[in-house]
Amino acid sequence: MADKVTIADVARIAGVSRQTVSNALNSPEVVRPETRQRVLEVVEELGYRVNLAARQMRTGRSGLIAIRIDPAGDGINGSVFDRFLHGLTESAAEAGYRLLLYTAGDDDKEIAAFEDLLGAHEPDAFVLTSTHHKDPRTSWLLDRKLPFVTFGRPWSELPEVPHPWVDVDGSAGTEAATEHLLATGHRRIAFLGWPSGSGVGDDRREGWRRALAGAGLDPTGLSRATSDAIADGEAAARDLISGDPDITALVCASDSLALGALQVARSPNPAWHAEAYRRIAVVGFDDTPVAKAIGLTSVHQPLTEAAARCMQLLSRALERTPPGTILLPPSLVVRQSA
Amino acid sequence: MADKVTIADVARIAGVSRQTVSNALNSPEVVRPETRQRVLEVVEELGYRVNLAARQMRTGRSGLIAIRIDPAGDGINGSVFDRFLHGLTESAAEAGYRLLLYTAGDDDKEIAAFEDLLGAHEPDAFVLTSTHHKDPRTSWLLDRKLPFVTFGRPWSELPEVPHPWVDVDGSAGTEAATEHLLATGHRRIAFLGWPSGSGVGDDRREGWRRALAGAGLDPTGLSRATSDAIADGEAAARDLISGDPDITALVCASDSLALGALQVARSPNPAWHAEAYRRIAVVGFDDTPVAKAIGLTSVHQPLTEAAARCMQLLSRALERTPPGTILLPPSLVVRQSA
């Protein structure tokens, strides 16, 4: 049984006052080096650890960072968040913080969760994911001057109070994917994405468009939008390919869509296309485990680094430094599919 | 800004003492109903919430449950843990607890993490996953009489101090998978698993063997063991199939292995097998997103329920009730692959 050793025990054995122990630990510069040395030895010897509850009562800091965890969903894209979460757990630990999980059905419920948490465990900061247009969560936190960082840009068009964020440059990813296809000889490259309006989706489409424009190619008629499911991706891919015999490659906004597209690309069905077999290259987005498993070329997000950067910005925010923003470049992982 | 409202504010406005407020909240039966009513109204009105740090100092209870989160790994099987984690976050919330994350490289590091956590955030309980033979973590926690539950059986052969655990009956899963194949007409059904010694792996193999025995079939020569990677699964499947022309189905210990097996099953290669095309049925284990994505029949674990049961056992453990154990039945999700 870890016998509770308090600051008083350390003080008694080191022959100093409780206060000096606290100082030696929290404000080293204010204590004579030899005193500090002796205190630290006793701390080590006794295995003393600060009691965070007690510290929290005095300082109001809990050492906790709250982050929402979502239902698994279709699971394919869920793994992106999971990798981020793991990275964040480690980065947070290095900075002396621990992650506290909560769930919330929607933005309003999440704001209710903020209130719950703030009144109970008092996290020192929040990490928000899946930011979107007019996100009420960021305004709520900003209003209360609570430290937070978002993994994802503020997608609002209106100028807003700035806040720290980290994101991966999605358009650079689809642009790189498209350029890779161009370099491999493809000329007619289509895009499979989501209905416009979502910041992330529009951004990814833009990268593809930019790459085509850079090669002097016309994107007209080469883009389809659908919801993010395998079956939808398959239908849209089939539609694209059968409607345009020159298409030889597909850039997709997600691995889910790409998976659907692959069904079409890998088993050309004479029923929907009469011409001889043509190999369709497919590129996905997120480099999920599925992509790796089935040899799908995909845009990889540096999630561990993103997590580390989030912590970095959070540390700054906790010191009330003006917000920083970081846009990370993704990388293309080339596999058999393209 | 949420203006801190303390128990004193409530007491003052309700016209009672602080203690009565505390009682009304924590020991309702000891307070006159009308007093309690009034107190609760004021609590509501003021938006009062207990300060957990203060409560923790008095009671020693933090309302936190600690759980380790692992690196993503190959990611395919990682999703099992993630679904469990999500379920646990919700079940914990319903019971008034929050999850605290930590990482640890191995068992010893995890025990060090226990000590860290216990000295700092003081979680009320731990949830352990990936239990294995002679798991030092459970002994450590048992020695200190700390409440915990494991998701996974204690796989030790030696009689040990019992502890609460929840697990999914893996052998029932592979047995059901095999029976399904038998019912579909398959007679020669092989098993692709891991080297013996791992409790989980041996258990899954046993279910397959049991089903064959039940049908009066001999499992000899029909089992292969390899590490849990797609490429290894593919090699082993190829070896099995090319070595025995009568094999028509494969039961696998994981979706990773099954994915490898599918490569073989779905694109029969004349080079390694001269006979006419034969369709090989494949069944995986864990029903990961990948399985869903590619139409792989797989054994599904009821992870949300497992999480709920873990919380249930934990609640009991927190009241120092003798440990309970729960073995949950999995279900077979039939898709195209079998």
Added chain:
DNA sequence: TTGAAAGCGCTAACAG
């Protein structure tokens, strides 16, 4: 540079 005193918000114990 070190020490003494006070108090964060809460609840266990006891007194009324």
Added chain:
DNA sequence: CTGTTAGCGCTTTCAA
């Protein structure tokens, strides 16, 4: 049934 007292372990005054 309700109120008073005390103190959990820590850090922030302030004084020595």
